[in-house]
Amino acid sequence: MSTDSSYETTIIGGGIVGICCGLALVEAGMRVLLIDKNDPGQGASYGNAGVISPWSIVPQSVPGLWQKIPKWLLKSDGPIAIKPSYLFELAPWAIRFLLQGRIERVHQISDAMAVLNDNNIGRYRQLLKGSGEEDLIRDSFYVHAFRQPKQANLDSLEYSIRRNKNADLELIDQQELQALEPALSDQFKAAILIKGQARALSPGKLGQVLAKKFLCNGGVFLRSKVKQLQSRHDGRWNLVTDDKTIESGQIIVSAGAWSRDLLKPLDIEVPLEAERGYHLSFSNPGIELTHSVMDMDLKIVASSMQEGLRAAGTAEFAGLDTPANSKRLKSLQNCVKSMLPSLNTASASDWMGARPSTPDSLPCIGEVPAHASLFTAFGHGHYGLMMAPRTGEIIADLVTGKPANIDLEPYNLARFS
Numbered sequence: 001m002s003t004d005s006s007y008e009t010t011i012i013g014g015g016i017v018g019i020c021c022g023l024a025l026v027e028a029g030m031r032v033l034l035i036d037k038n039d040p041g042q043g044a045s046y047g048n049a050g051v052i053s054p055w056s057i058v059p060q061s062v063p064g065l066w067q068k069i070p071k072w073l074l075k076s077d078g079p080i081a082i083k084p085s086y087l088f089e090l091a092p093w094a095i096r097f098l099l100q101g102r103i104e105r106v107h108q109i110s111d112a113m114a115v116l117n118d119n120n121i122g123r124y125r126q127l128l129k130g131s132g133e134e135d136l137i138r139d140s141f142y143v144h145a146f147r148q149p150k151q152a153n154l155d156s157l158e159y160s161i162r163r164n165k166n167a168d169l170e171l172i173d174q175q176e177l178q179a180l181e182p183a184l185s186d187q188f189k190a191a192i193l194i195k196g197q198a199r200a201l202s203p204g205k206l207g208q209v210l211a212k213k214f215l216c217n218g219g220v221f222l223r224s225k226v227k228q229l230q231s232r233h234d235g236r237w238n239l240v241t242d243d244k245t246i247e248s249g250q251i252i253v254s255a256g257a258w259s260r261d262l263l264k265p266l267d268i269e270v271p272l273e274a275e276r277g278y279h280l281s282f283s284n285p286g287i288e289l290t291h292s293v294m295d296m297d298l299k300i301v302a303s304s305m306q307e308g309l310r311a312a313g314t315a316e317f318a319g320l321d322t323p324a325n326s327k328r329l330k331s332l333q334n335c336v337k338s339m340l341p342s343l344n345t346a347s348a349s350d351w352m353g354a355r356p357s358t359p360d361s362l363p364c365i366g367e368v369p370a371h372a373s374l375f376t377a378f379g380h381g382h383y384g385l386m387m388a389p390r391t392g393e394i395i396a397d398l399v400t401g402k403p404a405n406i407d408l409e410p411y412n413l414a415r416f417s
């Protein structure tokens, strides 16, 4: 087949993961094309909660979670929702997800998460150096706020995992919490502070700034939808897009929650779910938060950003194409109000995006077995913003044939076979 243009390496998906892959590859001297059906930095990467933490090293599936899920599902404002007609389709993924919640597996996953989160704040600062937008990343704590003081337990699994890896944690009481974040409801009786973190003051702008750097460093961006991947007889690949066919030596699939559908026609099956999340952004909030704050009952993260105060959260399973659910947004609004009673909710805008979630909370990073020159960089679930810089570096090492110097097995797509 004749092609319209030819590249050494093509990245499909210009979310934060694809952008960071692009930056690392041009840094390594490659000629790189980044394709996205939208502008770069959109997708889940636009609307997330902005937490960048070396200590987000506890997977989503943990022992005992299965006991809490039915209660959460019954509550209209619970942290999880499943569209009833999607239950059957979700079942195989959900079973795999719950099976990962064994203590020995949780520790293995946690170790692999720590590798991808290593020095993520420093890595972002390095990427932003010289951009004039270095202030997009701000040092902060992660404040885990509890209504029931007994639940703020530093000896529980999720905090002992962090402590064992030397995270700096502090348990504070209601008075100290009010002094730290006066806008929080006095219903919160205790909090655990996770120190040594950072937050993005505008995740969307962060993506745009880094995409601009990618272009300045020689990368090429094309706005187009990739419809099909075809392997060629010469070992290269054709990408069939909306309007042309592009030839590429290597392909990196970093299309977030859409990656599963791109790989399926190649008989590559991945248990990847669109774990839909929502945010509300209040441009005139009338209050300010100093840190990222999680309401540990409702699993909502609030943070003051350049665009206003953002409250993000909820996990909804309804497939990729189902429109946003106004009931989830309404319940998010009620939850935020209970968390931050004096918040001015008059100027709210809403957003929905899909976390690309695997059953074990780990992304798929590496070359696809039996498909030379086809690489994956997707599946970062709840942690894609913070894991993107390290993912980009690993991909650049793999594509350029450098030893990655880490064990890549935990991220191997073949773990699901």
Ligand SMILES: Cc1cc2nc3c(=O)[nH]c(=O)nc-3n(C[C@H](O)[C@H](O)[C@H](O)COP(=O)(O)OP(=O)(O)OC[C@H]3O[C@@H](n4cnc5c(N)ncnc54)[C@H](O)[C@@H]3O)c2cc1C
Residues within 6 Å of the ligand: 012, 013, 014, 015, 016, 017, 018, 035, 036, 037, 038, 039, 041, 042, 043, 044, 045, 046, 047, 048, 049, 050, 051, 052, 224, 225, 226, 227, 254, 255, 256, 257, 258, 259, 262, 275, 276, 277, 278, 279, 312, 313, 314, 353, 354, 355, 356, 377, 378, 379, 380, 381, 382, 383, 384, 385, 386, 387
């Ligand atoms: C509510 C919420 C809160 C979150 N909070 C945090 C947080 O605080 N910290 C954190 O680290 N993570 C957080 N996350 C997770 C994080 O946002 C994601 O893990 C991350 O954005 C995934 O990035 P990505 O680049 O893989 O995917 P995306 O950002 O979704 O990008 C994928 C891109 O691929 C493009 N694409 C798809 N198919 C095609 C195609 N066929 N052709 C061309 N382009 C295509 C899409 O247009 C899109 O731009 C949160 C997520 C949500 C939803």
